[in-house]
Amino acid sequence: MGNGYVVPAIVAVTLVTVGIGFYGLRLARTTSDFLVASRAISPTWNAAAIGGEYLSAASFLGVAGLILKYGVDVLWYPVGFAAGYLALLLFVAAPLRRSGAFTLPDFCEVRLGSRRLRKLATVFVIFIGWLYLVPQLQGAGLTLATVAGSPYPVGALLVAVVVTANVALGGMRAITFVQAFQYWLKLTALAVPAIFLALQWQADARPAVTPPDGPAFRAATTVVVEHRATLTFPDGDVREVRPGDRLDFAAGDPVPEVSGTATDAADWLLPDTAGDDDRGLFGTYSLILATFLGTMGLPHVLVRFYTNPDGAAARRTTLVVLALVGVFYLLPTIYGVLGRIYTPQLLVTGQTDAVVVLLPGAALGDGTAGQLLAALVAAGAFAAFLSTSSGLLTSVAGVISTDVLGRGSVRGFRLATVLAGGVPAVLALNLSGLDVSQVVGLAFAVAASSFCPLLVLGIWWRGLTDLGAAAGVLVGGGAAMGAVLLTVLGPPLTGWPATLTTQPAAWTVPLAFTVMVAVSVATRRRLPPDVGTTMLRLHAPEALRL
Amino acid sequence: MTGADERGAPGRPAAAPVPSPRAAEPSPRTRIVLAEVSRSASRADRTRSELTQQTRVGEALVRGLVRAQLALALRLSLLVLIGLGGLPWLFAIAPSVGRVSVLGVNLPWLLLGVAAFPFLIAVGWAYVRLAERNEQDFTDLVQRPER
Structure with a gap:
């Protein structure tokens, strides 16, 4: 890779982030300073900060990669990632702010007054946090490997060390300004190259995304295989490839069909249909449930709601977040689609998550414009x-x-911090084969099966008891956790067992709700005596000044 | 990571002081006497204390508010459930819908890649408006109980 702009751009982003973090820290030394300062800022700033924190490697790289690989069915990822904020707005935002809870364990104690439930929630916060951190580090490893040619572990460890040191030393402590800046940087880093890519596509006389003969290489390409796969060539030749194999393709050669991806144009272009196989439909609904309901259970999202002055502001902030995130998610689709034309080799290597980073260079060439845009994307x-x-x-x-x-x-x-950063770093080094967005999807599934029922029932149903909540979180969340561990560490599965473990939300979320309600009804005597007061606090508008 | 330090921070609006989750005992509720004395001040005060002291009337009022807000949230989620959640099912049972092409783009791509987002934002906007109206109704009810 002869792009001399990429590494300086990455270094600059890192330095600016760390720098603003420390500068901001000098201005706001205590938690109280920070909170009071954030109260003075508008919902728009707050929302940009939430968006900046939320749009992760999965959104920036993973979604486009999945679209390149699987086509229309994975558009549910961006839709779900955005719709999660609608669920958060409808059921959680204002009451959670009024509860005064800062974290999920806090909420357990405020609502149900149980220390043991608090401990249980802590376990789930840590698990979800780690599961969500792994793909971030994976993405970093992949990006640095793609743009700078370093080995995969270097990027993953680099980000792990920088972030751990930064958080441990106190920089970047949820300072609104930094996070808001990150949102606009990410949006720009995807939007500006997307405009140039669209223009280039026009200039190339609009090559078809799904040509009748299947995708083809536009230029002579040498592909180094990264994952074991079975390739089916158009002449009917079937070949097993192993990591490290080199394949040469001439310009105009058709892209071989890769097992497990939607190379077939119709498969990629059209949604799953009913009939011979309902697993696809089950997986889609599972994904919808996980992403719609999982956002409210993500630990780093909820913390930010405390910086709203009151419940009404929390609602307005969430609405703005929904809008900002919605605008952002229009972009990855463009990269995924154009990737079919300009970077089909990723289908063969299996590194589809790299499409966002590679596409500007591949489409615009090695001129200064292409290199600058590639650097911008890498920085984003x-x-x-x-x-x-x-x-x-x-x-x-x-x-x-x-x-x-x-x-x-x-x-x-x-x-x-060192503890919290070390574990996902070790995990990331051992999990390089999974798609970034899929791991994030699993984190959402666990959050949707544990904290979503806890929050929704806790806020809207007086009958919830501590035992009921604990049982629901243990059974539903535990089942989702088990499915995740089986997917990530267990043997490869096929057929329905594979679908049920890789997309568990469609059965674990209803399970969690059912157990929570049933056990609460059975243990009615344990209802907290002050539930009426708590409900009043959660729902009474601030204008009443009770 | 504690919210405890900000209690009593200056500049906080004169809203209900939300007891810190870390407080060892629930802090006593402070009733702030409003500066503006309305015509029905005594009645409003009475309703307010019915709320805070959890009398039957107070509890019924809160239950009504919670029910109204929940009904609103459920109605709007039903809308999303049908509008978005129905799509995979529709594409599955009627594959021809997936082949419809608008401006050269297949309909599912347009619906999921573009139209879904304004739809979600519109539902969210409607919710914020209607939820605030519910709260306004509740506030009016408490402050002017004679109506």
Whole structure:
């Protein structure tokens, strides 16, 4: 890769992020300073900050990669990632702000007054946080490997170390300005190259996205295989390839069909149909449930709601987040679609997550414009890794230091940060084969099966008891956790068992709700005595000044 | 990571002081006497104390508010459930819908890649408006109970 702009761009983003973090820290030294300062800012700024923290490697790289590989059926990922904020707005935003809870474990204690439930919630916050951190580091490893040619572990470890050190030393502590800046940087980094890509596509006389003969290489390409796969060539030749194999294609050669991807034009272009196989439909609905309901259970998202002055502002902030995130998600689709034309080799290597980073160079050539845009995209990708992992790490480390280590000191927090950053770094090194967005999808499934029922029932149903909540979280969330562990660590499965474990939400979410309601009804005597007061606090408008 | 430090922070609106989750005991509710004395001040006060002291009337009022807000949220989620959630099913049972092409783009791509987002934002906007109206109704009810 002869692009001399990429590494400086990445370094600049990192330095600016760390720099603003420390500068901001000098201005706002205490938690209270920070919170009061954030109260003075408008919902728009707050919303940009939430969006900046939320748009992760999965959104920036993963969605486009999945679209390149699987086509229209995975458009549910961006739709779901945005719709999660609608569910959050409808059921959680204002009451959660009024509850005064800062984290999910806090909410358990405010609503149900149970220390044990608090501990259980802590376990899930840590698990979800780690599961969500892994793909961020994966994305970093992949991006650096793609643009700078470094080995995969280098990028993953680099981001892990930078973020851990930064959070441990106190920089980037959820400072609204940094996160808001990250949102606009990410949006620009995808939007500007997308305009140039669309113009280039026009200039190339609009090559068909799904040509009748299947995708073809536009230029002579040498492909180095990264994952074991079975390739079917157009002449009927079937070939097993192993990592490290080199394949040469001339310009105009058709792209071989790769097992497990939708190389077939119709498969890619058209949604799943009913009939011989309903697993696709089940998977789609599972994904919809997980992403729609999972967002409200993500630890780094909820923390930010506390910075709203009141419930009504929390609602307005969520609406703006929904709009900002919705605008952003228009873009990855463009990359995924144009990737079919300009970077079909990714279908063969299996590194489809790299499409966003490679596409500007592949489509616009090695001129200065192409190189600058490639550098911009790489910088945006790094902004995504840095901001999301910092937010997640801060949340997870905060929970570990207060609820596991049991001390609120700065030293305790630093220790917790190292702990919280180390585990996902180790995991990321061992999980390079999974799609970034799929791992994130699993984190959403666990959140949707544990915290979504807890929040929704806790906010809207007086009958929830501590035992019911604990049972629902344990059974539903536990089942989702088991499915995740089986997917990530277990043997490869096929058929329905594979579908049920890779997309578990469609059965674990209803399970969690059912168990939670049933056990609560059975243990009615344990209803917290002050539930009426709590409900009043959660729902009464601030204008009443009770 | 504690919200406790910000209690009593200056500049907080004179809203209900939300007790910190970390507080060892639930802090006593403070009733702030409003500066503006309305015609029905005594009645409004009475309703307010019915709310805070959880009398039957107060509890019924809160239940009504919670029910109204929940009904609103459920109605709008039903809208999304049908509008978006129905799509995979529709594409599955009627594959011809997926082949319809608008401006050279297949309909599913347009619906999911573009139209879904303004739809979600519109539903969210409607919710914020209607939820605020529910709260306004509740506030009016409490402050002017004679109506």
